[in-house]
Amino acid sequence: MTLHWTAAAIDGAARAGTLHTAHGEVPTPVFMPVGTAGTIKAMTADAVRSTGARMILGNTYHLMLRPTAERIARLGGLHKFADWHGPILTDSGGFQVMSLAGLRKLDADGVTFQSHIDGSKHRLTPERSIEIQHLLGADVTMCFDECTPFPATEEQAAESMRLSMRWAARSRDAFVARPGHGLFGIVQGSTFAELRAESVAALTAIGFEGYAIGGLAVGEGQEAMFATLDVTTPLLPADRPRYLMGVGTPADIIGAVRRGIDMFDCVIPTRSGRTARAYTSAGQLNLRNARHADDGAPLDASCACPACRNHSRAYLHHLFKCEEMLGPMLLTWHNIAYYQQVTGTLRAAILDGRFEAVATRLEAALDPA
Ligand SMILES: CC(C)(C)OC(=O)NCc1c[nH]c2nc(N)[nH]c(=O)c12
Numbered sequence: 001m002t003l004h005w006t007a008a009a010i011d012g013a014a015r016a017g018t019l020h021t022a023h024g025e026v027p028t029p030v031f032m033p034v035g036t037a038g039t040i041k042a043m044t045a046d047a048v049r050s051t052g053a054r055m056i057l058g059n060t061y062h063l064m065l066r067p068t069a070e071r072i073a074r075l076g077g078l079h080k081f082a083d084w085h086g087p088i089l090t091d092s093g094g095f096q097v098m099s100l101a102g103l104r105k106l107d108a109d110g111v112t113f114q115s116h117i118d119g120s121k122h123r124l125t126p127e128r129s130i131e132i133q134h135l136l137g138a139d140v141t142m143c144f145d146e147c148t149p150f151p152a153t154e155e156q157a158a159e160s161m162r163l164s165m166r167w168a169a170r171s172r173d174a175f176v177a178r179p180g181h182g183l184f185g186i187v188q189g190s191t192f193a194e195l196r197a198e199s200v201a202a203l204t205a206i207g208f209e210g211y212a213i214g215g216l217a218v219g220e221g222q223e224a225m226f227a228t229l230d231v232t233t234p235l236l237p238a239d240r241p242r243y244l245m246g247v248g249t250p251a252d253i254i255g256a257v258r259r260g261i262d263m264f265d266c267v268i269p270t271r272s273g274r275t276a277r278a279y280t281s282a283g284q285l286n287l288r289n290a291r292h293a294d295d296g297a298p299l300d301a302s303c304a305c306p307a308c309r310n311h312s313r314a315y316l317h318h319l320f321k322c323e324e325m326l327g328p329m330l331l332t333w334h335n336i337a338y339y340q341q342v343t344g345t346l347r348a349a350i351l352d353g354r355f356e357a358v359a360t361r362l363e364a365a366l367d368p369a
Contacts, residue, residue, distance in 0.1 A: 003182030022180025061096030077137030182209025273332030
């Protein structure tokens with residue numbers, strides 16, 4: 001059976017369920033730590049597992065450039081290479097090419113670009129992106145799309161979305177179906193409701209194991225993002241998983257789960273962990289701030305990670321002051337553990353039919369958006 005999602009409880013538009021994959025079951029809502037180059041930066045695979053994370057994200061763009069998908073396949077695939085034996089979702093590369101690569105040439109067939117690492121020339125097409133994700137051994141493969149830049153006129157967004165829909169059909173044809181594996185379509189259309197609806201119609205006519213909402217968290221702001229979810233999510237098939245790409249802060253995630261999103265990925269917890277920014281149930285902290293120098297209290301008393309269990313804010317402040325590598329390691333560990341706690345709390349609340357009460361309490365405790 002291909003990869004599928006089963007609902008456990010629905011509370012309003014919020015859903016709790018299970019994603020069934022070749023590498024195990026994943027409770028949803030799920031937050032997937034970003035493992036761009038085959039590593040969740042600053043964390044060992046054991047550390048990632050200890051946070052409760054069950055599914056991680058990898059990137060076609062980075063891994064095709066270094067060490068190449070063929071080498072990873074020769075070495076047994078990305079699960080073995082990274083010692084991650086849970087499900088892996090790989091992004092398809094189009095988005096990263098547009099935001100990272102040099103000298104890009106976009107045409108109807110794909111994108112030609114220069115590596116941001118050594119300037120070498122490469123080309124991605126829907127077929128090549130799907131082949132790379134197959135070589136990596138991804139449980140969830142993403143269609144090759146173009147993430148429409150923001151802001152875009154309605155004409156620009158329509159043209160970009162329609163290109164992505166043509167590429168989605170070619171991605172579907174190139175995908176090799178295997179039990180426990182699936183291909184997700186990516187809805188585009190910027191913040192234009194009619195374009196989002198046209199994109200959903202095009203993707204559901206082709207048929208995918210899951211549906212991602214792309215082109216958000218690109219600078220439109222939380223209000224416009226939620227407004228776009230309000231007109232897009234209800235159009236998606238209720239029996240398939242919904243994945244909001246690149247999102248987000250804890251408040252973004254709570255608001256998106258409220259609107260029926262099941263899956264998330266974002267670099268915020270890992271990137272912030274490296275820059276001394278802590279996410280806690282009481283809001284955010286900058287651990288470089290001198291006010292933490294004598295604070296013997298744990299970062300977050302409700303957290304069970306090593307940073308909170310074994311250390312104080314003063315110690316974490318000290319590590320960042322000294323530029324010690326243990327600082328980013330411990331704080332990344334904490335931030336990922338905190339994000340897992342948020343989605344775990346939301347899932348339990350939905351199973352109890354208490355989503356709104358719990359979500360409102362969580363939102364009230366966070367910093368104002
Ligand atoms: C700017 C950040 C990364 C926060 O968000 C987005 O860009 N959000 C959109 C996004 C993230 N990852 C994607 N992958 C693909 N294939 N397509 C997309 O639209 C996106």
